[in-house]
Each structure stands twice: as C-alpha cells, then as structure tokens.
Amino acid sequence: QKEVEQNSGPLSVPEGAIASLNCTYSDRGSQSFFWYRQYSGKSPELIMSIYSNGDKEDGRFTAQLNKASQYVSLLIRDSQPSDSATYLCAVNYGGSQGNLIFGKGTKLSVKP
Amino acid sequence: GAGVSQSPSNKVTEKGKDVELRCDPISGHTALYWYRQRLGQGLEFLIYFQGNSAPDKSGLPSDRFSAERTGESVSTLTIQRTQQEDSAVYLCASSSGTFNTQYFGPGTRLTVL
Numbered sequence: 001q002k003e004v005e006q007n008s009g010p011l012s013v014p015e016g017a018i019a020s021l022n023c024t025y026s027d028r029g030s031q032s033f034f035w036y037r038q039y040s041g042k043s044p045e046l047i048m049s050i051y052s053n054g055d056k057e058d059g060r061f062t063a064q065l066n067k068a069s070q071y072v073s074l075l076i077r078d079s080q081p082s083d084s085a086t087y088l089c090a091v092n093y094g095g096s097q098g099n100l101i102f103g104k105g106t107k108l109s110v111k112p
Numbered sequence: 113g114a115g116v117s118q119s120p121s122n123k124v125t126e127k128g129k130d131v132e133l134r135c136d137p138i139s140g141h142t143a144l145y146w147y148r149q150r151l152g153q154g155l156e157f158l159i160y161f162q163g164n165s166a167p168d169k170s171g172l173p174s175d176r177f178s179a180e181r182t183g184e185s186v187s188t189l190t191i192q193r194t195q196q197e198d199s200a201v202y203l204c205a206s207s208s209g210t211f212n213t214q215y216f217g218p219g220t221r222l223t224v225l
Contacts, residue, residue, distance in 0.1 A: 031211070032211040032212065032213075034213065034214075036216075042218075043201075043203055043216040043217060043218050043219045044155070044203075044216050045216070046213065046214070046215060049211065049213055051211060088154075088155070090214075092211065092212045099145065099157065099160050099168065099212075100145075100212065100214055102154060102155045102157075103154070104153075104154035105154055
C-alpha cells in the first residue's frame with residue numbers, strides 16, 4: 001500500500017527561524033512531489049513541486065528531495081506568523097495518469 | 113486565468129435528503145478529483161476522472177456516493193440519503209500535464225442536520 005508519512009506536529013518555531021517539515025513515502029516508483037499549504041478553513045494551496053533529487057528554491061521556501069532515502073522536506077526560512085498553517089506533502093505514483101497520495105499534514109505554528 | 117470553482121460554497125441539509133455538489137475545473141485540465149475532508153482530518157480521496165477513461169471510484173465510501181463528469185468539463189458529486197457522518201468539506205481539484213500537479217477549488221462545506 002502506497003503511503004505518505006508526516007509528523008502531525010504541532011511544530012512550533014519562533015518568528016525569523018527556519019521551519020523544517022519532513023515527509024517520507026513508501027514507493028520508490030514515485031515521480032513527482034508536492035507541498036501544499038492549508039490555512040484553517042481554507043482549501044490546500046500549492047506552494048512547491050519537485051521532481052528530481054536535490055534542492056529547489058522559491059523565495060523563502062526550499063524543497064529537498066532524496067529518492068534513495070524516499071524522503072522529501074520543506075524548509076521555510078525567516079518564518080513569519082503568516083506561515084502558520086498545516087503543510088501537506090503529496091506524492092504522485094502514477095505520472096500523468098495517476099493520483100496523488102497525501103500525507104495527513106504537519107501543523108506549523110510560528111510564534112511572534 | 114480562472115481557477116477551480118465549486119458550488120455551493122455551503123450546503124445545509126436534513127438527514128435523508130439528496131445533495132449535489134458541483135465542480136468547474138480549470139479550462140483544459142484533463143483530470144478531475146474529488147476529496148472529502150472532515151473537521152481536523154486529512155484529505156480523503158473519493159473519485160478521479162481522467163479524460164474519457166473509466167473513473168477511479170476506489171475511494172467512494174458507500175453506494176450513496178456517485179459522481180459524473182461529461183468530457184473534460186463540469187463534474188457533479190451526488191450524495192443520496194445523506195447521513196450526519198457525511199458532514200465535511202468536499203474539495204475538488206483538477207490537473208493536467210506530465211507531473212499531475214493538482215489545483216484545488218475552495219470547497220463545499222456540507223452540514224447534515
């Protein structure tokens with residue numbers, strides 16, 4: 001069974017610190033990986049996608065992928081209170097014909 | 113461009129009634145997905161449409177749930193004889209392309225009294 005695991009948190013970091021969110025997945029055939037942010041009462045919003053090993057940076061966000069270890073992470077630099085949300089990791093096992101498997105999410109709280 | 117839209121945004125119904133939820137995907141997106149999210153819980157996959165292929169219905173929780181999509185356009189999720197445990201936010205997403213990047217609509221909050 002294909003699974004995506006995340007620590008549910010809550011992860012609490014002070015404002016200005018680096019928040020590190022982690023995700024592991026079960027199937028080595030995974031092809032693409034996504035991080036979504038979900039504010040309370042809102043729908044998930046795509047913030048990062050990554051397809052190959054290594055780092056991908058976009059503003060304050062960096063996604064890191066290690067396919068050998070079946071591990072993907074999201075780093076948020078200079079964390080702001082507005083980053084407080086639940087972060088969902090999603091893995092695509094089936095290419096353009098497949099579905100995403102979502103983790104249950106990590107709740108992040110950034111304290112002023 | 114326009115994103116995924118869903119209607120209604122909120123729906124309150126009485127136990128035993130049927131409800132229909134609508135999703136308009138992003139234009140040109142070949143795939144459409146329905147999810148359910150109960151309060152404080154993760155996303156629960158319901159059903160997936162890809163072009164003209166037979167839908168993947170593996171996530172539908174019971175035969176009271178069904179969904180239709182005509183071509184690559186609007187989809188309707190129908191819940192018959194609603195129960196209180198059906199109360200949740202129903203999310204629709206659409207995607208296209210090699211990496212299957214999904215974009216979500218705002219959701220429909222269903223409350224069954």
